[in-house]
Amino acid sequence: MTASISRAGLTINAPLHDGYDTILTEQACALLVELTREFRPRLTALLTARQSTQQRYDDGALPDFLPHTANIRQSDWQVAPIPADLQDRRVEITGPVDRKMIINALNADVKVFMADFEDSQAPSWAGVIEGQINLRDANLGTISYTDEQSGKHYALKDNPALLIARVRGLHLWEKHLLVDGEQIPGGLMDFALYFLHNYQTRLTKGTGVYYYLPKLQSHLEAQWWDEVFRFTEQKFNQPIGTVRATVLIETLPAVFEMDEILYMLREHIVALNCGRWDYTFSYIKTLNNHPDRILPDRQVVTMKQPFLNAYSRLLIKTCHKRGALAMGGMAAFIPAKDAEQNAAILAKVTADKELEASNGHDGTWVAHPGLAATANAVFAKYLPGSKPNQLEVSRSDDEEITAAQLLAPCDGERTEAGMRTNIRVALQYIAAWISGKGCVPIYGLMEDAATAEISRTSIWQWIKHGKSLSNGKLISKALFASMLAEEAQVVRSEVGEVLWAEQNFARAQTLLLDITTSDQLVDFLTLPAYQLLD
């Protein structure tokens, strides 16, 4: 049991290992207390508002554009000019804030590295604090790492990629830090520590403090972030716009409020991004009670599906009209060792990036350095020479993209193989997450919190609506429980007894059973899983 420490009014219920004091300084603790007291009450109200909005969808309503903000959508305004170093973002690599991976990502042949406290990071105490240490050292340019086993040394190359930090979503709390007896918001903690420890270094280098904001559900949440940014800029005597944000549009409610989100953050925002995996998860969650909108096997739900293509095109059109960039998203493929398999993977990544670039996206994401060349080659065709982006594309496009298109049902089969794959993926991912690893390769794909959510909520929804598999089997709680027991044995033989015992597979199996057979859909799998982390 760790003794609790009180510093500047912040209660720290976790050990302060080597170097942690350089992050949780008196000044940092005082900032966390001040920001929490100022912004936590309204965040709590915004989270409650999410529940009442969801209740309306559960009662039969469908998401739609908001009547009372029509003037924002219809009037003429632009976001603040995009800083020079954010103009060309054709390829961005993403990854957790692990020391070695940060160095590899910053050295990759990409414009930007999105350093992730979110989908690809399990927010263990060590993960979040050491992540801040690593990012501080990366911004200073002093980061290095030596692999104890191989002896390989890692250091930054000249002109590394530009760093953008993605903070935790608003639903996640930091259980190790309390203000006035209550947990502090995880995203606010990531934001504040990253700002405090990096703004001077970054401003001295002529850049700003750049963030990705995940999983927003409304423009009022964007307004909350805007106020956090202003408060912090003013407190540190920095001009408005020192902080710049890229907002992921990755929930179904948010796609109907993109103009409003850009407007609320207009002095801070530079881009929106298509977070396709969380978006697909959110489509399932938001419409979980709508029997006519049940998704098929996960493998069928690609960006070619009309509802996802409408989302990509509306995001591009909305951004470009307002002077913001429109970033694409992640193909979940990762390189294979076998040359023939790898060629097939690169062909799939090329096709995915080609669709994004031809729709008009200004850039895209890759999950692995081995995919950077492929994504660069596609975007180079659309951005020849020194052309930085496609801001001119669909700026004045008046083709309407309707609510019906965004909500269009997606047909396809629900197969037994698809259901069994969902089970094995969700089981292995949850085990990894509660063991402290937020992103793992499973069956040749990158799996993170967003992709795993699709696997487990698909099954939940199929059970709820009594759907059948393509072979006629009724998808019931009993069928799921028996398949889970069988697939757990498959995974156990794949990973072996030692890893099964060491890496929390039995606990993951219990958690997966609980959240898939619960009557109410569990909002995020990371909420119950966080109780098991650390």
Ligand SMILES: CC(=O)SCCNC(=O)CCNC(=O)[C@H](O)C(C)(C)COP(=O)(O)OP(=O)(O)OC[C@H]1O[C@@H](n2cnc3c(N)ncnc32)[C@H](O)[C@@H]1OP(=O)(O)O
């Ligand atoms: C839905 C969303 O939110 S998408 C965004 C969140 N998801 C992500 O960011 C995915 C990040 N990607 C990853 O974490 C990894 O690529 C994984 C887990 C999928 C696969 O990792 P590994 O199994 O280690 O891959 P692999 O063995 O091929 O790695 C080869 C090398 O590339 C490095 N590497 C792999 N992915 C990355 C990355 N994203 N960033 C930096 N380096 C990377 C590895 O560290 C390794 O380096 P080394 O040779 O110096 O040891």
Ligand SMILES: O=CC(=O)O
């Ligand atoms: O964060 C990205 C996503 O696809 O989810």
Ligand SMILES: [Mg+2]
């Ligand atoms: Mg996401």
